Amino acid sequence: MNHTDGAADNRHLRACTAAEGPYALDISPESAGWGYSALRTLELPPGGSHLLSTMDSEWIVLPLSGGCAVRVGDRTMELLGREDAFAGVTDFAYLPRDADAQIASSAGGRFALAGAKCERRLPARYGPAPQVPVERRGTGDCARTVHNFAAADSFECDRLIAVEVLTPGGNWSSYPPHKHDEHRPGEEARLEEIYYFEIDGPHGFGYQRVSPSRPGGTDLLAEVRSGDAVLVPDGWHGPSIAAPGHDMYYLNVMAGPGPGREWRIRFHPDHTEGYR
Template sequence: MTTTHHVPAGKATSGQYAVDITPETAGWGYSSLRVLDLRPGDSYLFTAGDSEWIVLSLSGGCTVAVTDDHGRDTFALHGRDSVFSGVSDFVYVPRDATATLTSDTGGRFALTGARCERRLPPRYGPAPSVPVELRGTGNCSRKVHNFGAAGVFECDKLIAVEVITPGGNWSSYPPHKHDENRPGEETELEEIYYFEFADHEGTPGLGYQRVSPSGNGQGTDVLAEVRGGDVVLIPDGWHGPSMAVPGHDMYYLNVMAGPGAERAWLICDHPDHAWIRDTWPGRPVDPRLTTAPSQ
């Protein structure tokens, strides 16, 4: 089990995985994240087990061959140059299957996972079908790639999205939580944040992540300086803001799953900060997001 909710790069490695977060290592029930580096010509086989997975390019492309009792399907994952170069296509791998990733040119791939009950068919998600959302305004502006969002792509438990925050902006704001099941208002979801940052003239970027307790002062409490490859685990609590330092755009991948029968992202804003949403209508979105690539 991890001993901290902030896991710096290199502290959650396992075999060929640069990041290997499982329900067992996180100390919770559902959400998983693996980050796999492949050299040119490499192949890697992984077993889905009791979880469903989405294979997403962080950089580079590969083929994903999925095998289960129903046969074998092979998908070409075109990928992208980096997480800052636009939306990627992706591949869904069902529970009780195996998948072989093969990359001629090499790359870095995220395997976002969730324990589940239903077995859905393997599928390919094309990049043009990914809804791109501009959220917030001014220095709260960020771009969300809703590739694995509830209501967008069918999964049993897994919810996964990625967020681009321009340097100097605040993301995951206002602080919000989803640690209780309250029908129609809030869903209980464990969440993983995985970070990458744009370099500036060879200088690595960084940011800051806050998580504060949501239950009478008890629960997750994090104020962390985060860098590329870092992970923050959020079993509960108000999370946000995620702050990108000026000059360095910030990327984070969110992986969520929970015990509720409804697969939905229903959140509760922190009562001290929820008012900020009322200031957004009519104000411009950060122009860096409207000119940056989305496909």
């Protein structure tokens, strides 16, 4: 199911429909029609490797399943990774712009490459799993767990903001609906956002809603499955709904043109009363 207003037809990317070269998913600023946010997923067989040229963007290598070694310059970062996206936090590697990096996996695995066009060239760094802030957000049927591995206040990047959210089956997350499509100093920051989904179980699914924040804005209700992505250039996004019996994972990748790297959002005024 995918209800759209026509303009949103290309904002729900079903699994494998945005593959390019070695990437099972390849979302660039150019393909998304915006200026900064990017996401790729890379599958490596046992003993496989991949050369990534970062060019004008900063990138984080985030294991979805399995581990890898990331070599940039004269530094190698060993990522232990995890069994799958539902198995807790993982370590990760930050890659600066204007660099060449090799990603190699002796046992094979799947890796998310979260990126953003940027100006500053920061040093390559290793992000240890024990240092990832874990947040329990919401209560009852709105409870979920957030891994703030590259949140604005937890890990330094130039423009990139990225977090993981795990929602138990039957629960809602990204609720109340919120938006960040305007620059309002101290109140709201303009950010382009990508949702990348994985659903527990071979037949699992969920739903993602984006509703217009202005006339002609994004209007999307998508049934999402593992490997799907949703682009959010504007609009109130949420809820993200996990079907009963099927936990939902999503990776949020954000970046924007603001003068500072900050996550400032506005909640939809019609859906905050009584929220727990």
